[in-house]
Amino acid sequence: MVKICCIGAGYVGGPTMAVIALKCPSVEVVVVDISVPRINAWNSDHLPIYEPGLDEVVQQCRGRNLFFSTNVEKHVSEADIIFVSVNTPTKTRGLGAGKAADLTYWESAARMIADVAKSDKIVVEKSTVPVKTAEAIEKILTHNSKGINYQILSNPEFLAEGTAIQDLLNPDRVLIGGRETPDGQKAIKALKDVYAQWVPEERIITTNLWSAELSKLAANAFLAQRISSVNAMSALCEATGADVSEVSYAIGKDSRIGPKFLNASVGFGGSCFQKDILNLVYICECNGLSEVACYWKQVIKVNDYQKSRFVNRVVSSMFNTVSGKKIAIFGFAFKKDTGDTRETPAIDVCKGLLGDKASLSIYDPQVTEDQIQRDLSMGKFDWDHPIHLQPVSPTSIKQVSVVWDPYQAARDAHGLCILTEWDEFKRLDYEKIYESMRKPAFVFDGRNVVDAEKLRELGFIVYSIGKPLDP
Ligand code: NAD
Numbered sequence: 001m002v003k004i005c006c007i008g009a010g011y012v013g014g015p016t017m018a019v020i021a022l023k024c025p026s027v028e029v030v031v032v033d034i035s036v037p038r039i040n041a042w043n044s045d046h047l048p049i050y051e052p053g054l055d056e057v058v059q060q061c062r063g064r065n066l067f068f069s070t071n072v073e074k075h076v077s078e079a080d081i082i083f084v085s086v087n088t089p090t091k092t093r094g095l096g097a098g099k100a101a102d103l104t105y106w107e108s109a110a111r112m113i114a115d116v117a118k119s120d121k122i123v124v125e126k127s128t129v130p131v132k133t134a135e136a137i138e139k140i141l142t143h144n145s146k147g148i149n150y151q152i153l154s155n156p157e158f159l160a161e162g163t164a165i166q167d168l169l170n171p172d173r174v175l176i177g178g179r180e181t182p183d184g185q186k187a188i189k190a191l192k193d194v195y196a197q198w199v200p201e202e203r204i205i206t207t208n209l210w211s212a213e214l215s216k217l218a219a220n221a222f223l224a225q226r227i228s229s230v231n232a233m234s235a236l237c238e239a240t241g242a243d244v245s246e247v248s249y250a251i252g253k254d255s256r257i258g259p260k261f262l263n264a265s266v267g268f269g270g271s272c273f274q275k276d277i278l279n280l281v282y283i284c285e286c287n288g289l290s291e292v293a294c295y296w297k298q299v300i301k302v303n304d305y306q307k308s309r310f311v312n313r314v315v316s317s318m319f320n321t322v323s324g325k326k327i328a329i330f331g332f333a334f335k336k337d338t339g340d341t342r343e344t345p346a347i348d349v350c351k352g353l354l355g356d357k358a359s360l361s362i363y364d365p366q367v368t369e370d371q372i373q374r375d376l377s378m379g380k381f382d383w384d385h386p387i388h389l390q391p392v393s394p395t396s397i398k399q400v401s402v403v404w405d406p407y408q409a410a411r412d413a414h415g416l417c418i419l420t421e422w423d424e425f426k427r428l429d430y431e432k433i434y435e436s437m438r439k440p441a442f443v444f445d446g447r448n449v450v451d452a453e454k455l456r457e458l459g460f461i462v463y464s465i466g467k468p469l470d471p
Contacts, residue, residue, distance in 0.1 A: 353417075
């Protein structure tokens with residue numbers, strides 16, 4: 001029986017291994033983590049992450065061929081294939097601070113593998129890492145090898161939070177990069193055999209190590225660039241009377257462009273897009289490619305601009321001040337169908353409104369009060385000038401309440417901002433909401449989810465991203 005161990009039971013490690021266990025009943029999969037609460041949650045009825053379809057997959061496999069454990073060393077030493085899916089955040093200090101990937105967790109995982117391994121291992125990079133990371137990992141492992149053969153593969157993950165299980169069950173592609181040596185090719189085949197249990201052969205792409213590592217950064221950079229491109233257009237639409245949905249539809253009909261990922265919004269978030277572009281920028285700079293670095297930096301600058309543009313629109317529409325006004329915030333997660341708030345645009349929007357002394361009443365179906373208080377209390381790291389900015393002051397934090405009912409959030413509010421595209425926001429009783437709000441009642445739709453015309457008929461003043469303004 002092939003034994004797989006995955007180091008890191010997070011948003012990637014947990015769902016990815018659950019699907020491997022589901023599709024490969026003859027493989028034993030153990031997901032290990034140093035975080036005791038996380039592993040306890042994976043072993044409970046309340047999984048540590050919300051992801052549609054995940055509970056069902058875990059329930060089917062847990063205890064059969066899927067296990068979650070904090071006994072990291074034992075399971076690593078017993079495994080044939082070790083996936084490493086630890087976090088690779090942006091460095092906050094030292095060389096490359098604000099841009100480079102922090103590989104501390106990766107390095108300690110690699111050193112631990114070297115310490116406990118007693119047999120040959122295939123070590124798979126599942127985390128998103130800078131191109132050439134495999135070279136560093138090889139050095140750590142081979143200098144401590146004790147005669148053990150290590151093969152490093154790059155197998156970046158392309159799942160999107162909110163649709164992770166569907167993405168894993170039916171991936172556009174699985175990418176495996178490895179060495180061109182006979183041992184490297186043997187390792188590629190071993191991993192390919194795992195995915196081949198459910199992924200059609202033509203969707204399994206094999207490349208050299210560096211192409212695989214770079215492809216993941218490139219994919220995220222292209223996706224984020226597409227969002228910034230449409231968001232840049234949304235600003236121009238508002239200035240000219242064009243409608244960004246009509247523009248997106250028109251350009252998406254071009255088969256070279258395609259219709260997906262062309263929705264204007266308050267900005268992209270999540271733990272990956274900004275971090276991976278910054279990482280790309282750093283790699284370009286290290287390779288003397290400053291013009292290329294500038295190009296990618298602009299994707300993040302437009303994203304920051306979109307968030308501040310939204311805040312300015314809210315404040316200027318509400319007679320140039322939100323001081324002392326209650327604003328309801330619908331949605332805090334960085335996208336629908338996840339409870340993940342890492343780098344969510346809601347953080348910057350809320351901070352911007354609190355900076356103008358608004359009081360906020362926040363509702364999100366999957367995000368807890370603790371998460372929101374923590375996110376808003378943290379200082380923001382300025383990637384362009386690596387210094388810590390001031391967090392929201394304790395006084396401002398008192399201006400935030402988190403509620404479990406959207407109608408309660410909107411009651412007596414002067415304005416309502418929609419920051420996440422949860423489907424339920426389309427179905428709310430906006431007549432009831434309008435009646436309960438202060439007048440004039442404003443809606444600022446940062447995701448273009450509500451029917452602006454219908455809301456206007458009810459009496460709301462509506463701003464939708466990239467759409468002609470209220471007459
Ligand atoms: P995460 O923070 O949710 O999970 C990482 C886990 O690794 C944590 O639970 C942490 O405790 C654990 N960990 C860290 N060091 C460890 C060690 N030495 N031993 C055991 N456990 C250790 O992160 P994530 O969102 O799952 O992302 C993991 C990687 O996958 C990142 O590189 C990310 O860029 C990449 N990725 C993320 C997504 C996504 O949508 N979240 C998608 C594709 C790729």
